[in-house]
Every structure is written in C-alpha cells, then in structure tokens.
Amino acid sequence: MALILNEEQQLLKESADGFFAEKAPVSQLRTLRDDKVEDCFSRDLWKEMAEMGFAGILVGEDHGGADFGLVGAGLVAEAMGRNLSASPFHASSVMAAALIEAAGNDQQKSSLLPAIAAGELIATLAIDETGTHDPEGSAMKAVASDTGYKLSGMKTFVQEGGAAGHYIVLARTSGERGDRDGLSLFWVDRRAKGLIVDRSVMTDSRNWAKLTFEGVHVDAGALLGDEGKAMDALDPALDKARVVLAAELLGIAQECLDRTVKYLQERKQFGVLIGSFQGLQHRAAQLFSEIEVTRSAILKALQMGDAGGDFRWFASLAKAKACKTAELATNEAIQMHGGIGMTDEFDIGFFIKRARTIQTLYGDYNYHADRFAHCSGY
Amino acid sequence: MSDLEAFRSETRDWLETNCPPLMRTPSTGEADICWGGKTFVFQSDDQKLWLERMGARGWTVPTWPKEYGGGGLSKEEAKILASEMRRIKARSPLVSFGIWMLGPALLKFGTHEQKLEHLPKIARGEIRWCQGYSEPNAGSDLAALATKAEDKGDHYIINGQKVWTSYADKADWIFCLVRTDFEASKHTGISFILFDMDQKGVTTKPILLISGNSPFCETFFDDAIALKSNLVGEENKGWTIAKYLLTHERTGISDMGLPTPLNALAVDKLGTKNGEIADKMLRHQIAEHEIDAAAFMFTLERAKDEAKAGGDMGAFSSMLKGYGTELNKDRHELILKVNGSDAFEWEGQFSNNGEIARNWLRTKANSIEGGTTEVQLNIIAKRILNLPA
Structure with a gap:
C-alpha cells in the first residue's frame, strides 16, 4: 500500500x-x-x-x-x-x-x-490507577458472586470521565498486580450504586475524572470479553487509541509551527522581520523536519492498524515520536513567540497544555520507547 | 498469473542462475565495492562477472531506457528486481556517481546524442565519473564558483580549481560547473560541461582526511579542453542543471540504504539481561535513535510514493538530506559507544585497520558534502516556510 x-x-x-x-x-x-x-x-x-x-x-x-x-x-x-x-x-x-x-x-x-x-x-476506558500508565499493574478487584461481580478500588485519569454515561473498567479477577493474566473488562453504568465520580479539572481544560468503586455490583452480562484475558483485547484496542492520539499530537505540532511561522513573518524587531534571523529560521526548519518525519510514522501506523495483525511496534513508534515532536513544537512555539506566548490572552498556551496532557495518556514517550525496544527484541 | 508475477518469477530464475556465489555475501567494506571505470581493479572474478551480466541486461540502471543502456523497467518492475535481489542478498553490481547523479541529469537535460554517447558506458561501468562542483571559495555559496571556461569555437579552454572532488584521482571523466560569463549575476553565468580527465591540463591531488583516508581530491585545470558537444543544456543555464543534480544527490545521501539496526550490534557485543540490552543507558539511547531512524525510513517511503503520485519533491529533498545525514552521524556515535575502547584501534587485524573509527570520522562529512545541514535548513526556511530573506 x-x-x-x-x-x-x-x-x-x-x-x-x-x-x-x-x-x-x-x-x-x-x-x-x-x-x-x-x-x-x-x-x-x-x-x-x-x-x-x-x-x-x-x-x-x-x-x-x-x-x-x-x-x-x-x-x-x-x-x-x-x-x-x-x-x-x-x-x-x-x-x-x-x-x-x-x-x-x-x-x-x-x-x-x-x-x-x-x-x-458516551463511553470511556477506566484503566490507570496511579500517575503512571501500566495496564498490567492494575490492582482494582472484581470479586465474582452468584449474580455477577463486585468491583472495589479506584481509577484515575479517565478521559471525558465527567461526562461519560458508561465506563469500561479494567479490574483484576485473579492474579497479582503485574500479572498479564487475571485482568477482566466490565461495562459499568455511571449511575451504578457505590460508584463515585469525581470530575477533575485538568491542565488542558478538558473533562477528566477519578472514579472510586465502593463494592459496585455488576451482573455477569457486564463482563466484556473473556474473564482474565482482558489484555488480549485491550492491547490492540489501546494501540489504535494511541495512534489516534499521536495524530492529535501531530495536529497540535503542525498548528504550532504554522502559527509560529506566521508570527515570524509579521513581527518586527531591530527594524526587521524577526523571521529573517537565521537563528530562528533554522529552528523553524528543524521543527518542520521533525513534524514531517513524525507524520510518516503516524500514517504508517494508522495503515498498519487498518491492515490488521500485530502492529504494536508501529503504534509505540508513532506515539513515542509524536510525544517528542509535540513537546518540541509547543516549547518552540512559546519561545519564538516571546513574551506574548506566555499570556493567557494568546492562544498558543492552550496547545502546550493539551499536548502534555495527552502525551501522558495511555503511555508517554518513555513508556513507548521502552515498549518499542521490547517489540524490536531488546 | 499477472504480468508482474510473471516478471517476478523470471527475475528470480535469472538471478538464481546468474548471480555468482561471492556476490551473495556482504561486501567486506569500501574497498570491496564495484565502482567501475577504466582503471578499476576487480576484487574477484565473481565481481567482474556480476557487473558484466547485470550491465548487459541494463539492470545496473533498471529504469533507464533500453536505447541508453538501461533495463527499460517500469517502477513496479524495478521494485520487484530490488526485492528479488534482496531476497538472495545480492550485492549491488555497480555503484557510481554516473548512475546516481549524472545519469538522471543527462536523461532530463541532455541531447539524444549525448545520452547515446555517455549513458551506456555508465550502465556498463566502463567510465567512472566525478563531480566538479565545490571550489576553495565556493563551498556553501556554490554559485560563487570561478573556474573559467573560454569559448574557442568548437571547444572551451578551462582554467581553475575544484576541491572536495570525490575520487577525482580514480575518475575517467568529470561533470563540471564552470563560469562562461563573468559579467552576469552569479547564478546566470554558469554552464554544465563534461570532459575527459585523462588529458595534460588536468591534475588531481588527494586530500588526506581525519579518517586517514583520501576519498576527496583537489583538482586543477590548466588549459584543459572540453568539446562544445559536451555542453549539457544551454550555455549560462547550468545552474538549473546543477540544482536538479543536487536534489538527486541529496536524496541519495539521505537514502544510503538501510543499515543493520544498532540493537543487533549491541545485543551481539554487550549481551542481554532479561531480554534487554544489558547496558540500560545505552539501550535507551539506541531506542531513541531507532525510533527516529524508523520514522525517517517511512518518510523516505512516503516521499517516494508522493513523487510517484505526481507530487513535487522540490525542497523536501533538503529535509531528507539534512535529517538523514544527522541521523547517520548519530548512529556512528552510538556504534562507538557499543564498541567501547575496541572502537579506537586504528591499525591492525582486530579492527580491520580501524574500520569503526575511520567510518565514524567519515560520517562527519555527511552533513557537509552536498550542501551542509545549515544550507538545507536555509532552503527549508526560505522555500517551504517562506520566511523572509
């Protein structure tokens, strides 16, 4: 293709x-x-x-x-x-x-x-329990009963968690924290008894939540997939979500570059357009290069995801590279805008805030660089 | 069976029959690569045979037209040929500046006679070419070149000096930028001309580099003669050709084949612990590099696919050149780290005479030759981002 x-x-x-x-x-x-x-x-x-x-x-x-x-x-x-x-x-x-x-x-x-x-x-995944993304590290318990399961524990960093009507919750039906086996997925209504939804105001001005499960009962039909085998379905689904997040980061990076270039073409200091300074030109050109290279990795991963089959290597490559480039782009955008880039009145700050938040979602640069290495056999 | 499948099967059979055994093993280094030319000394009978067989089929330059010594293959067929060659680990039968740089320029700008004269000899590896571009006072500012060509009716008399001429001491002919009009603005008085290096007015002097090798030369022209029939394009319009050729050179430099992943070298050298490279910091650095390298590899793929779909590469090749060469330098820094002190043996059997260190030093030129990284960034800033002068 x-x-x-x-x-x-x-x-x-x-x-x-x-x-x-x-x-x-x-x-x-x-x-x-x-x-x-x-x-x-x-x-x-x-x-x-x-x-x-x-x-x-x-x-x-x-x-x-x-x-x-x-x-x-x-x-x-x-x-x-x-x-x-x-x-x-x-x-x-x-x-x-x-x-x-x-x-x-x-x-x-x-x-x-x-x-x-x-x-x-509106549904969303409730997966992380600490500030670090680590699906296998989930400890939240789901204890089987005659009529279904009882869920106890907490989840954090649930995107759109404040507005979602339903949660897909990762919980442990067996095994220990760190085991790949023993994790299961449950479909939970936000109105379920014993579920406390704390809407969290996050840096990106978007809607997130922390969830606390105090013995929430779900019936057996709430189990999504095979009991204990959540990771087999979660891995490829998460990878799709990660590559799409990478694409959002790419959009952020590209917009930061475009807005910065426009500013360099308009802003005058020392009597000339600051875009004529080679020090700034080279930084903009380097950012352009990183964005183009990132774009290729993401398109490849998106295509591989559609092709079916194992695309973990491609997904981690795309998310890792997108995290790095978005970090560069948002930092450079603020620096090259100078003082005005620091003001709330100016839009560029919204980009860096959203970028860092979703860089962290479902695995940051380090998580995916490590996973990329594992997928490559080292 | 589709035509392409039939082509693949024929190609596979032909390669199986015709690729000599030694040519299915990796080359042992720079000295083992076939560059062709009048004075080239083949390293083995297999190497010679492989060049002759591939050259006769035009498969040293698969997509060039048959009448000019090429294979006349479509892009799809050429892709199949390349993948079938990879399948049996066949070496490239011929590497040359003629194939890589001059050929594409001649195909675009040369006359029918010029193509007939020069291209088949490139395809068969009979003539080795060098590139006369940089001068002592025209490096990054290439258009400031001052080598002078005087019109003498049916020929030009050439005087001046080139520098960083790769393998000029081994080349048979040169494609050269000369100034034919000293009054015009610097970009409009340049011509692109071809001439024989084997003449009284041409001398070359290898330059000893930090690697201890001398791949580059100083080249002196003292009343050298170039026939007018070898002027490519119009007089004083050589800059267009020069730029076109640089685009090819840049794409080529950025696409120096896919090297062995660093992790394979590191696993070999340092071993693993729980399936991870034992040195944690190095593992992290290698992953960082390989992520960039993989993303860059897909960028080359995308650029090729976009070009195929009719997109214009233009200044994008500057991005590929700049990024690719910086990556390659980074890669060699990591190779040093993987090898530790073993990387620094300069002479002796153990290191094949300091191959690792010399190759590492060689890469420092990657981001200088063919336009420095800084020149590439200038081009991106001006032509793609439209930043003011």
Missing part, C-alpha cells in the same frame, strides 16, 4: 479540516473554559459530529457506523488537534468503540456500537 492518502481519505481530511476550523476553533475551548461548562465540550457540536459520521468513524456499517478505518480516525483527530476541538471523540468513538469491537460479544456489539456511532452513548 502506498504511504499516502487515497482519494476517499483526502476528501475526508478536507471535510474534517473545514468542519473543525469552522465549528470548533480554539476560541470555543476558551469559551467552554471561561464559562465553566460542566462537560467541557459542546453537546451541539457532538451532535453535528455524529451527523457527519465522525462519532461512528471506526464502527462498521452493519452497526450504523461510517467505517472509515483508523486512517480516517487519525485524520479527524489531526484536525481536532489543529483546532483543539473538544469532544468525546477519542474516548468514546475511538477507545471505547475499538475495545468493544475487540472484546465484546455479538449481543454487546449490536447494542452498544450503534449507540456510540450515533453519539447517544
């Missing part, structure tokens, strides 16, 4: 770029933040995204989705990164949808996926 977009993907890209630039630019995020909107996204926008087919981007046509594949999801995420458009897209349409597709039985798929694709149901 050629490492470029096909015609259909090119059209989707143009439509996503236009849609988010018009409907959900950075100014919308600022308003949501300043107005302290509880969801931290616009329900109207989310409805329109569903109408555009974005909410069902990974969901098959038989379940009412647009079935654009991972490349399509990456293109939408990149456009959202450029505009910092807030929505439950990544949590629900990518992470949850991919996980239900990988782990769910036919009945679960046909009841949940159409609702996700329609944007009516």
Whole structure:
C-alpha cells in the first residue's frame, strides 16, 4: 500500500479540516473554559459530529457506523488537534468503540456500537490507577458472586470521565498486580450504586475524572470479553487509541509551527522581520523536519492498524515520536513567540497544555520507547 | 498469473542462475565495492562477472531506457528486481556517481546524442565519473564558483580549481560547473560541461582526511579542453542543471540504504539481561535513535510514493538530506559507544585497520558534502516556510 492518502481519505481530511476550523476553533475551548461548562465540550457540536459520521468513524456499517478505518480516525483527530476541538471523540468513538469491537460479544456489539456511532452513548476506558500508565499493574478487584461481580478500588485519569454515561473498567479477577493474566473488562453504568465520580479539572481544560468503586455490583452480562484475558483485547484496542492520539499530537505540532511561522513573518524587531534571523529560521526548519518525519510514522501506523495483525511496534513508534515532536513544537512555539506566548490572552498556551496532557495518556514517550525496544527484541 | 508475477518469477530464475556465489555475501567494506571505470581493479572474478551480466541486461540502471543502456523497467518492475535481489542478498553490481547523479541529469537535460554517447558506458561501468562542483571559495555559496571556461569555437579552454572532488584521482571523466560569463549575476553565468580527465591540463591531488583516508581530491585545470558537444543544456543555464543534480544527490545521501539496526550490534557485543540490552543507558539511547531512524525510513517511503503520485519533491529533498545525514552521524556515535575502547584501534587485524573509527570520522562529512545541514535548513526556511530573506 502506498504511504499516502487515497482519494476517499483526502476528501475526508478536507471535510474534517473545514468542519473543525469552522465549528470548533480554539476560541470555543476558551469559551467552554471561561464559562465553566460542566462537560467541557459542546453537546451541539457532538451532535453535528455524529451527523457527519465522525462519532461512528471506526464502527462498521452493519452497526450504523461510517467505517472509515483508523486512517480516517487519525485524520479527524489531526484536525481536532489543529483546532483543539473538544469532544468525546477519542474516548468514546475511538477507545471505547475499538475495545468493544475487540472484546465484546455479538449481543454487546449490536447494542452498544450503534449507540456510540450515533453519539447517544458516551463511553470511556477506566484503566490507570496511579500517575503512571501500566495496564498490567492494575490492582482494582472484581470479586465474582452468584449474580455477577463486585468491583472495589479506584481509577484515575479517565478521559471525558465527567461526562461519560458508561465506563469500561479494567479490574483484576485473579492474579497479582503485574500479572498479564487475571485482568477482566466490565461495562459499568455511571449511575451504578457505590460508584463515585469525581470530575477533575485538568491542565488542558478538558473533562477528566477519578472514579472510586465502593463494592459496585455488576451482573455477569457486564463482563466484556473473556474473564482474565482482558489484555488480549485491550492491547490492540489501546494501540489504535494511541495512534489516534499521536495524530492529535501531530495536529497540535503542525498548528504550532504554522502559527509560529506566521508570527515570524509579521513581527518586527531591530527594524526587521524577526523571521529573517537565521537563528530562528533554522529552528523553524528543524521543527518542520521533525513534524514531517513524525507524520510518516503516524500514517504508517494508522495503515498498519487498518491492515490488521500485530502492529504494536508501529503504534509505540508513532506515539513515542509524536510525544517528542509535540513537546518540541509547543516549547518552540512559546519561545519564538516571546513574551506574548506566555499570556493567557494568546492562544498558543492552550496547545502546550493539551499536548502534555495527552502525551501522558495511555503511555508517554518513555513508556513507548521502552515498549518499542521490547517489540524490536531488546 | 499477472504480468508482474510473471516478471517476478523470471527475475528470480535469472538471478538464481546468474548471480555468482561471492556476490551473495556482504561486501567486506569500501574497498570491496564495484565502482567501475577504466582503471578499476576487480576484487574477484565473481565481481567482474556480476557487473558484466547485470550491465548487459541494463539492470545496473533498471529504469533507464533500453536505447541508453538501461533495463527499460517500469517502477513496479524495478521494485520487484530490488526485492528479488534482496531476497538472495545480492550485492549491488555497480555503484557510481554516473548512475546516481549524472545519469538522471543527462536523461532530463541532455541531447539524444549525448545520452547515446555517455549513458551506456555508465550502465556498463566502463567510465567512472566525478563531480566538479565545490571550489576553495565556493563551498556553501556554490554559485560563487570561478573556474573559467573560454569559448574557442568548437571547444572551451578551462582554467581553475575544484576541491572536495570525490575520487577525482580514480575518475575517467568529470561533470563540471564552470563560469562562461563573468559579467552576469552569479547564478546566470554558469554552464554544465563534461570532459575527459585523462588529458595534460588536468591534475588531481588527494586530500588526506581525519579518517586517514583520501576519498576527496583537489583538482586543477590548466588549459584543459572540453568539446562544445559536451555542453549539457544551454550555455549560462547550468545552474538549473546543477540544482536538479543536487536534489538527486541529496536524496541519495539521505537514502544510503538501510543499515543493520544498532540493537543487533549491541545485543551481539554487550549481551542481554532479561531480554534487554544489558547496558540500560545505552539501550535507551539506541531506542531513541531507532525510533527516529524508523520514522525517517517511512518518510523516505512516503516521499517516494508522493513523487510517484505526481507530487513535487522540490525542497523536501533538503529535509531528507539534512535529517538523514544527522541521523547517520548519530548512529556512528552510538556504534562507538557499543564498541567501547575496541572502537579506537586504528591499525591492525582486530579492527580491520580501524574500520569503526575511520567510518565514524567519515560520517562527519555527511552533513557537509552536498550542501551542509545549515544550507538545507536555509532552503527549508526560505522555500517551504517562506520566511523572509
């Protein structure tokens, strides 16, 4: 397969770029933040995204989705990164949808996926328990009973956790912390008795949550996938979500470069445009190079994800490289904007805040560099 | 069976029959590579045979037209040939600046007669070419070159000096940038001309480098003669060709094949502990490098696919050149770290006469030759990012 977009993907890209630039630019995020909107996204926008087919981007046509594949999801995420458009897209349409597709039985798929694709149901994964991403390190307990399972423990860094109606929760049905076996996935309604949802205000002005499970009862039908074998479904689904996050980071990096270059073309000091200084030109050119190299790794990983099969190596490569480049781009953007880049009034600060937050989500640079090395056999 | 499948099967059979055994083993180093040319000494009968067989088929330059000595293959067929060669670990039968740089420029800008004259000899490895570009006062500022060509009717008389001429002492012919108009602005008085190195007016002097090797020369022209029939393109319009050729050179330098992953070297040398390279810090550095290297490899793939789809590479080749050469330097720094003190033996059997150290030092030129990294960044800043002058 050629490492470029096909015609259909090119059209989707143009439509996503236009849609988010018009409907959900950075100014919308600022308003949501300043107005302290509880969801931290616009329900109207989310409805329109569903109408555009974005909410069902990974969901098959038989379940009412647009079935654009991972490349399509990456293109939408990149456009959202450029505009910092807030929505439950990544949590629900990518992470949850991919996980239900990988782990769910036919009945679960046909009841949940159409609702996700329609944007009516917002689901999200509750996986981390400490500040460090480590799925196998999960300790939260799920004890089997006659009527189902009882969940006890806590989860943190749950994206869109404050607005989601349902959680997919990773908990241990057997084994010890650190074991790959013994982990299971559960579908939990946010209204479940004993579940406490603490909405956390995070740096990126988006909606996250900490969850506390005080003996939450779920029935046996809530089990998603085989008991004790969660990691087999979680790994590939997480990898899809990671590559789409990488695409959002790419959008952020590209937007930072574009805004910075524009500033260098306009700002005058010492009587000349500062973009004529070689010291700044070289830094901008280096950033351009890193972004292009990152773009290739991400497109490759998106394509490999669509091709099926084991694409862990590609996913970790893409997320690691995207983390590094987004870090460079956001830092350079602030530095090259100078003092104005430090002000809240100016938009560039929103980009660095979102970038660092999602760099950390589902494994940061170090996590993925280490995993990349393991996948390469060292 | 589709045409391409049939081609693959024929190619496989032909290679199995015709690639000599020694040519299916890795070359032992720089000295073992076939560069061709009048004075080239083959390292083995197999090497000679392999060049002759591939050259006769035009498969040293698979996509060049048949009438000019090429294989006449489509891009898809050439890809298959390359993958079939990789399959049996076949060496490249011929490496040369003629294939890499002059050929593409002649195909684009040369006359039919010039192509007929020069391309088949490149394809068969009969003539070895060198590149006369840089001068003592025209390095990064290449267009400041001052080597003078005087019009003498059917020929030019050339006087001046080139420097950093790769393998000029081993080359048969030179493709050379000369100034044909000293009045015009510096980019508009340059011409691109070909001439024989084997003449009284041409002398070469190898330059000893920090690696202890002398791949580059100073080249002096003292009333050297170049026939006008060997002027490529129009007089004073040579800069366009020079730039086109540099684009090829840059893409080539950035794409020096896929080296053995560093982790394989490190596992060999340092061993593993619980499946990880035993030296933790080095493992981290290697992973960092290999992530960049893999992302860069996919960038080369994407650039090729975009070019195939009709996209214009243009200044993007500057990005590839700059990034690729910096990566290669980084790679050799890591090779030193993997080998520790063993990397620094300079003479002797153990190190094949200091191969690791000499190769490492050689890479320092990667980001200087063909336009420095800084020049590439200038090009990106101006032509892609449109930053002001």
